[in-house]
Amino acid sequence: MANDKKFVEEITAMNVDFAKWYTDVVKKADLADYTSVKGCMIIRPLGYAIWENIQVELDRRFKETGHENVYLPLFIPEGLLNKEKEHVEGFAPEVAWVTHGGEEELTERLCVRPTSETLFCQHYANIIGSYRDLPKLYNQWANVVRWEKTTRPFLRTTEFLWQEGHTAHATYAEAQEETLRMLDVYADFCQDFLAIPVIKGQKTDKEKFAGAVATYTIESLMHDGQALQTGTTHNFGDNFAKAFNIRYLDQDNTHQYVFQTSWGVTTRLIGALIMVHGDDSGLVLPPKVAPTQLVIIPIASHKGGVLEKATDIYHQLNDLVRVKIDSSDKNPGWKFSEHEMRGVPLRLEIGPKDIEKGQVVLVRRDNREKIIVALSEIKTRVPEILEDIQKSLLAKALSHREAHTSIANSLEQIKESLDKNPGFVKTMWCNEKACEEKVKEEAKATSRCIPFEQENLDTKCAICGKPAKTMIVWGRAY
């Protein structure tokens, strides 16, 4: 078992240096690799397989709610980006510019899309003519680029992968309904599929998307107590429609502006998976998103019958779960820690003694529990245990979040909570930007959201003491 130890020892412990632990897991679990391209990463097979599972599941949910996929260009001409004033101010400082095509200098610079609102608007202006053309419910899976100064794999990279929904509606109310519907789709997906609990809420004016009337968010808490904005949905009202002249003829033959939304999640979801569920042995994947749900490890596989039995088990389970058999020539201890590092939810060990007893040994990744199961029962027990792991991970993450959520009644308390028990801090708030700026400056925290589930903690704003308008959640965020 010497190899086994060495493999695990190479990871920094979480409580020694969480940031280092994170990048160790990313590297050792073969999720991503660095490149010579500043701020960009290579998504390796395990990382990409997780992203594919996320895509398939989200795409199914998008199509169920009536959305269609399209693909728009990578480049946005500078003039087009400049059409909506707030939007360009928000994005221009962080875009990459193409100035030359082949040998020639371009007459107009092209920006590499940081997001595609302007392109969708131009397309909508072309294809929407009548109320019969509405709603338009489009989504796009794409890569986008934002010129970031400091980057971390999955969490913040110059290029990242995402989906961006862009919809157009006849009325403000329909756009608002869509904005909230997609927030629910994201929240359900995170909780059901990724086992990540989220807080649903609205962003403050200060934190909303460039060009939006209202931005909604799902916020989740990482193991180190830092917050992560996990997905956002935006109601644009008719801001973009007016800038791009997107109008339709209504049933009374009158021209009306459309109302629009957009919404997106990115490969940072993989960062969230790592930081919510991971431990000192590496990645821990919820079964629903795990590319491999069960790994079979033959013990003493040189002995007669072991490999055959392992293969037989593989075939029994292959239709029920995503299963792999590791029959490489590494020693079992090494294999154990390797598949633990890669987050495989469940391991099945089968050796000569197990065969004698007509049993297998199952070991859960989440809590290391060993479960002896009769060979005759694996087809029912394995799926059951995977289901239980999925539930346990959500429950564990939820209780972690609860244990790291404080209530504060003063700026001093906000700071103290964030320092002593890093996590979310709830306070009442007056709705003024000045107080947000004060929290940012003195407590190094940002408003995460105004949660839909409100509580009445106090009558006064925790920061300035003026009458409170709403409860808000603060946090230090990735």
Add this chain to the structure above:
Amino acid sequence: MANDKKFVEEITAMNVDFAKWYTDVVKKADLADYTSVKGCMIIRPLGYAIWENIQVELDRRFKETGHENVYLPLFIPEGLLNKEKEHVEGFAPEVAWVTHGGEEELTERLCVRPTSETLFCQHYANIIGSYRDLPKLYNQWANVVRWEKTTRPFLRTTEFLWQEGHTAHATYAEAQEETLRMLDVYADFCQDFLAIPVIKGQKTDKEKFAGAVATYTIESLMHDGQALQTGTTHNFGDNFAKAFNIRYLDQDNTHQYVFQTSWGVTTRLIGALIMVHGDDSGLVLPPKVAPTQLVIIPIASHKGGVLEKATDIYHQLNDLVRVKIDSSDKNPGWKFSEHEMRGVPLRLEIGPKDIEKGQVVLVRRDNREKIIVALSEIKTRVPEILEDIQKSLLAKALSHREAHTSIANSLEQIKESLDKNPGFVKTMWCNEKACEEKVKEEAKATSRCIPFEQENLDTKCAICGKPAKTMIVWGRAY
């Protein structure tokens, strides 16, 4: 039926102007749209749904042959692109250059990937150490950019979507085996799934990929007699491995260079589908790739029971085929031509008289055949007919290709064949580039490939009369 006619009349007839017919179909079938971004296109819902079906099927075949998906950066630093001499000479003239990130000028220009050999090589140099790490069988689904002067939707656009396989092997023989294996995967996919017959062969030295030892291709023939390079696979030998120093320790503890391949198909497959199967009523989709395989059109749907029956049929067929019901308020004739334009393989009409007789009317898109089927038999007949459509389309395309394949024994005959019966022209060839250049200059045709299936047409090269080495296929190509 006035509307019906108008809808179809807006398309140029194929034999009047094939190029115009093509763009008409692209626009009217809602496959793609133009943008203000020069040379780029918007892939609209129907076009993208076709691409998704292509992706799912190809991806399944790639995974069955042991490949894993990864994702590499969009950008390639200029210095990295320059590492393999032939490769950079081939691509540098047609790449887009990023020179600014945010407000700052970059110290090294970044090219937007035209293909990712250089990035894969750099990654392989990092992750390959021993023979145990081989083979590496990676694939990537991505967008790439090539600065094109003249563009046409799907066939040649500045940005396009594709997959690029990149593999590394211990020996030249293994790399060659992979190169041919993937050519077979492409050929089978085109024939089985897209109903497009292809000729498999090797590219001449003149036409091979920049940096490759050998390039293989599948060539297909469009309805107008022009050829289309439908997919290519490349054996790089150890060219890139030497330029990027990708080495492994073999079983004898000696450093060896790896041998590499790459292979790709693009969204131009959608262009091929349009131009191989389409007709004067628009797109014709083979059932396997069609997003909607059957459209149900209720006739006189205001009459009692029609819509209910149509819905009942929808539910009966929904698990068997990809079915839609069109219950919009347009008249049936309009719906017929709209779904014909969009290439739906099979239409089901159900009206009061049909209900009385316990039947439905099926109309095939490919040959317009009307088939009366008893309601009790639709669950067996619809899948059968779709299967027959799939086969018929392949047979039709194959006989079209055969009718447009000539044999020539002189440069004069090559020209004459291409002018009078546009298509493929087979000749014997001496293996000299000079003859290729002569054919290009005088017959405006390029060598498509040296087919695997050789015929002995003559002892002499058709162009120069010197001893022939091989049979070659010529064509005018997209």
